[in-house]
Amino acid sequence: MSPRLIRIIRGAGWSLIWAGVYLMGFVAYQLWFTNLLTARDQSALAASLEQNFAVAVSNRVEEVPYEPIPDPVADPDPDPGPPRILLQEAEGPAGEAFAQIRIAKIDLDVTIIEGVRRRDLKKGPGHLSGSPLPGQPGNSVISGHRTTYGAPFGSLDKLQPGDRIEVETAIGVHVYEVREAPEQCRDEDGRCIVRPTDLWVIEPRESAWLTLTTCHPKFSSRRRLIVFAELIEGPNADVILASA
Amino acid sequence: MIKAIYLWLPGPSAARVAIMLVIAWLLLVVVVWSYELLGDFLDTGGAVGE
Numbered sequence: 001m002s003p004r005l006i007r008i009i010r011g012a013g014w015s016l017i018w019a020g021v022y023l024m025g026f027v028a029y030q031l032w033f034t035n036l037l038t039a040r041d042q043s044a045l046a047a048s049l050e051q052n053f054a055v056a057v058s059n060r061v062e063e064v065p066y067e068p069i070p071d072p073v074a075d076p077d078p079d080p081g082p083p084r085i086l087l088q089e090a091e092g093p094a095g096e097a098f099a100q101i102r103i104a105k106i107d108l109d110v111t112i113i114e115g116v117r118r119r120d121l122k123k124g125p126g127h128l129s130g131s132p133l134p135g136q137p138g139n140s141v142i143s144g145h146r147t148t149y150g151a152p153f154g155s156l157d158k159l160q161p162g163d164r165i166e167v168e169t170a171i172g173v174h175v176y177e178v179r180e181a182p183e184q185c186r187d188e189d190g191r192c193i194v195r196p197t198d199l200w201v202i203e204p205r206e207s208a209w210l211t212l213t214t215c216h217p218k219f220s221s222r223r224r225l226i227v228f229a230e231l232i233e234g235p236n237a238d239v240i241l242a243s244a
Numbered sequence: 245m246i247k248a249i250y251l252w253l254p255g256p257s258a259a260r261v262a263i264m265l266v267i268a269w270l271l272l273v274v275v276v277w278s279y280e281l282l283g284d285f286l287d288t289g290g291a292v293g294e
Contacts, residue, residue, distance in 0.1 A: 202293065
């Protein structure tokens with residue numbers, strides 16, 4: 001065997017060893033180190049939540065009359081009735097902790113931050129800016145990682161219709177109940193699976209909804225798993241549900 | 245390989261070690277950055293329409 005061939009084989013061998021080291025590092029980074037980063041961020045976010053609640057109550061919460069848009073077809077002569085007062089909470093700054101989500105069924109208890117930029121979601125589930133906050137009328141959208149960065153929504157596929165989701169914001173605890181997946185996105189297991197560009201899942205809705213979104217299948221960002229839940233209890237529930 | 249780089253570098257021993265530490269740190273930054281990029285293929289965070 002010529003010295004040149006030996007050098008080439010040795011070089012190829014070292015290249016494969018370094019490629020293996022790189023890939024093992026990648027797996028360790030994604031499956032272990034990102035969880036540590038998120039756990040550290042979550043500790044800091046949880047510590048700031050109480051203070052953020054106090055700031056939100058004094059600066060971003062107000063009582064407003066709630067007047068849903070009347071449906072002239074269903075009710076051509078609507079009775080306005082007594083005025084209904086809604087506790088309206090406005091969005092906070094991007095990247096700030098503003099709520100705590102608890103789902104007993106999947107043992108989830110994490111802090112939610114404002115925004116769904118990639119750097120936001122590395123800290124925990126994020127609220128889609130522009131969608132209503134949890135507990136407000138409309139469709140509140142929260143996204144989270146399925147596999148890495150603490151995998152807060154790793155077991156979202158285990159949720160079934162009727163399961164409860166609690167979201168605590170500055171104005172109180174809002175309880176949602178998971179609803180059946182719409183027919184247009186339901187798979188054979190009853191889950192709602194859509195493309196990442198299917199914007200209809202985050203469009204405004206009547207009543208008060210919570211839409212949770214995450215990647216699907218696990219270890220792929222090709223699709224999105226969606227869970228829809230409807231408000232059943234909370235500071236605004238009576239007002240919103242009475243108008244639905 | 246590390247020893248070969250150390251021997252190839254000019255200057256006194258302390259300078260060689262310092263240069264190697266800087267190279268190692270830059271390499272680590274590039275590797276972590278590439279892990280972040282590749283990680284997006286596994287999980288982008290689950291947002292819709294972003």
